[in-house]
Amino acid sequence: xxxxxxxASSNDTLEWVQKDNRRFLHAIxxxxxxxxxxxxxxxxxxxILFYTQHFxxxxxxxxxxxKANFSNAVLGFGPEESHFVLELIYNHGVDKLDFGTAFGxxxxxxxxxYKIVEDIRASGGVITREPGPAExxxxxxxAFVQDPNGYSFELVQRDAPIREPLCQALFNVVDLDRSIEFxxxxxxxxxxxxxxNPREQFDIGMVGYGDDLNQTTVIELRYNYNVTEYTQGNAYxxxxxxxxxxxxxxxxxxLVTQELGGKIIRPPGPIPGTDTKIxxxxxxxxxxxxxxxxxxxxxxxxxxx
Numbered sequence: 001x002x003x004x005x006x007x008a009s010s011n012d013t014l015e016w017v018q019k020d021n022r023r024f025l026h027a028i029x030x031x032x033x034x035x036x037x038x039x040x041x042x043x044x045x046x047x048i049l050f051y052t053q054h055f056x057x058x059x060x061x062x063x064x065x066x067k068a069n070f071s072n073a074v075l076g077f078g079p080e081e082s083h084f085v086l087e088l089i090y091n092h093g094v095d096k097l098d099f100g101t102a103f104g105x106x107x108x109x110x111x112x113x114y115k116i117v118e119d120i121r122a123s124g125g126v127i128t129r130e131p132g133p134a135e136x137x138x139x140x141x142x143a144f145v146q147d148p149n150g151y152s153f154e155l156v157q158r159d160a161p162i163r164e165p166l167c168q169a170l171f172n173v174v175d176l177d178r179s180i181e182f183x184x185x186x187x188x189x190x191x192x193x194x195x196x197n198p199r200e201q202f203d204i205g206m207v208g209y210g211d212d213l214n215q216t217t218v219i220e221l222r223y224n225y226n227v228t229e230y231t232q233g234n235a236y237x238x239x240x241x242x243x244x245x246x247x248x249x250x251x252x253x254x255l256v257t258q259e260l261g262g263k264i265i266r267p268p269g270p271i272p273g274t275d276t277k278i279x280x281x282x283x284x285x286x287x288x289x290x291x292x293x294x295x296x297x298x299x300x301x302x303x304x305x
Contacts, residue, residue, distance in 0.1 A: 010255055013248065013251050013252045013255060014185055014252055014255065014256075016248055016252070017185070017186070017187070017188040017248075017249070017252045018188045019188075020188055020243055020244055020245070020248075020249065021242070021243070021244045021294060022187070022188055022209060022241055022242055022243055023084075023209060023241070023242050024084040024208075024209075024217045024239065024240075024241055025080070025084065025085070025240040025241060025242050025292060025297060026074070026076075026080070026084065026085045026086065026087050026239075026240050027084070027085075027086055027087070027106070027169055027236075027237075027238070027239045027240070028086075028087045028089060028237040028238050028239075028240070029086070029087075029088065029089070029151065029235055029236045029237050030088075030089045030090070030091060030094070030097060030234065030235050030236075030237060031088045031089070031090050031097075031149045032090075032094065032095060032096065032097055032149055050125075050147050050148055051075050051086070051147070052075070053119075053123070054116055054119050054120050054123070054125070054145075055108055055110075055116070055153075055165075056077065056110075056165070057075045057076055057077055057086075058075065058076060058077070058078070059073060059074075059075055060074045060075060060076055060079070060080060060085060061073075061074045061304060062074070063304075066092075069091060069092045069093070070089055070090060070091050070092060071089075071090045071092070072087055072088060072089050072090065073087070073088045074086070074087045074088075075088070076166060077164075077165040077166060080301055081298065081301060083164065083166070084164060084166045084217045085166070086106070086166065089237065097149070097150075097233070097234060097235040098231075098233035098234050098235060099150065099151075099233050099235045099236075100230065100231040100232045100233025100234075100235065100236070101172065101230045101231050101233075102171065102172050102230035102231060102232050102233070102236075102285060102286065102287065103169075103170070103171065103172070103232075103233070103235070103236035103287075104152065104169075104170030104171065104172055104220070104222060105144070105151070105152035105153055105154050105169075105170050106151065106152075106153050106154070106166065106168065106169050106170075107153070107154040107155075107156055107166075107167045107168030107169070107170070107220070108153055108154070108155055108156070108165055108166060108167065109156050109157075109158045109162045109164070109165050109167040109214075110155055110156070110157060110158070110162070110165065111157070111158070111159070111160055111162070112157070113131045113141050113142065113143050113155045113156070113157040114131050114141075116143075116145075116155055117130070117131050117143050117145065117155065120145050125145060125146070125148075126145060126146040127143065127144070127145050128144040128145065128146060128152065129142075129143050129144035130143060131143035131155070131157075140156065140157065141156075141157035142154055142155060142156045142157065143155045151235075154168070154170075158214055163215045163216070164215065164216055164217050166217060167216075167217055167218065168206070168217065168218045168219070168220050169217075169219055169220070169239065170219075170220040170221075170222055171219060171220070171221055171222070171285065171287050172222050172223075172224060172227070172230050172285070173221050173222065173223055173284065173285045174223070174227065174228055174229065174230070174284075174285060175223070175284065176203050176205050176221060176222075176223035178260055178261070178284055179205070179221045179223075179283065179284055179285065180194075180205045180207060180221060181260060182256060182260050182261075182262065182283055182284055183207045183219065183221070183283070184207065185252070185255075185256045185259075185260075186252060186253045186256040186257070186262075186281075186283075187207075187241065187289070188209075189207040189208055189209060189219070190207065190208065190209065190210070190211060191205060191206070191207055192206045192207065192208055192210075192211070192212075192213040192216075192218060193205070193206040193213050194206070198225075201224060201225040201226075202222055202223060202224045202225060203222070203223045203225075204220060204221070204222055204223075205220075205221045205223075206218040206219070206220050206221070207219050207221065219239075230285065232286050232287075237288065238280070238287075238288035238289060238290055239287075239288075239289055239290070240289075240290040240291075240292055241289060241290070241291055241292070242291075242292055242293075242294045242297055243291045243292065243293065243294065244293075244294055245293075246268040246269075246277045246278060246279045246291050246292070246293050247268045247277075247279075249268070249279060249291045250264060250267065250268040250279040250281075250291070253279070253281050253291075257281065260284060261283075261284040262281060262282050262283045262284050263281060263282055264279065264280070264281045265280050265281055265282055265288070266278065266279055266280040266281075266290075267279060274300070275296060275299070276292065276293065276296040276297070276299070276300055277292070277293040277296050278290055278291060278292045278293070279291050
């Protein structure tokens with residue numbers, strides 16, 4: 001049985017999480033053939049992706065690491081210092097991806113969803129849901145499209161200004177209440193929206209930082225009625241979040257995993273060969289999160305410039 005001092009220490013640790021300086025840094029996922037997604041435009045001397053052509057993203061950096069047998073490209077709607085970005089990883093020689101059933105889609109907020117959809121259609125892209133409001137009511141206009149590798153993107157129409165266009169990632173979960181509690185306690189997120197949709201047999205909880213759903217990135221936790229198991233696959237990899245102290249963060253995550261489930265898979269400390277401190281863990285459903293030191297993250301960016 002925990003002593004009163006141990007309980008007080010645990011409470012202090014979880015309270016610290018709520019005050020920590022955190023934001024979404026990037027999401028990482030694998031692609032089959034980077035050159036299938038990335039198209040070269042010699043006249044303007046930049047690499048243009050499907051994302052830049054249709055979503056309006058910028059190519060922030062790209063690298064090839066032959067010794068490690070991979071290449072990557074980082075894209076976003078603004079600099080990594082201030083925006084949530086996507087990192088696409090191409091493992092050389094891999095020609096097939098298992099998307100699994102757990103990861104759902106990314107979300108992009110845009111001023112004109114209809115135009116984006118028509119541009120994608122004109123280029124031969126895949127539209128999986130035509131733009132319009134939900135059938136059961138509501139005023140939000142949205143659509144679903146696929147990128148060249150088959151990843152699903154929800155396009156959500158919002159009025160300008162849009163602070164963070166890369167606005168969500170959807171995870172399918174088996175216990176919505178416990179998942180929401182996990183992200184609140186372990187990662188200091190706020191529950192920004194929760195609703196049930198019995199018509200389409202799912203419930204949603206959106207968690208993130210800040211208090212304005214329309215001005216921040218969120219993780220959309222979705223419980224599908226009567227579904228008790230999902231597969232992770234190897235396509236989607238992880239989300240990376242900043243912290244002022246990976247050691248305190250790992251301590252908090254450990255406490256929460258003991259209560260709710262999940263597990264730490266990398267103890268806090270520097271990455272071998274660098275001074276960048278991280279820790280990583282799996283949530284209740286096997287989704288991986290990496291917590292990275294804020295100052296170390298900025299130093300790493302400076303090295304890559």
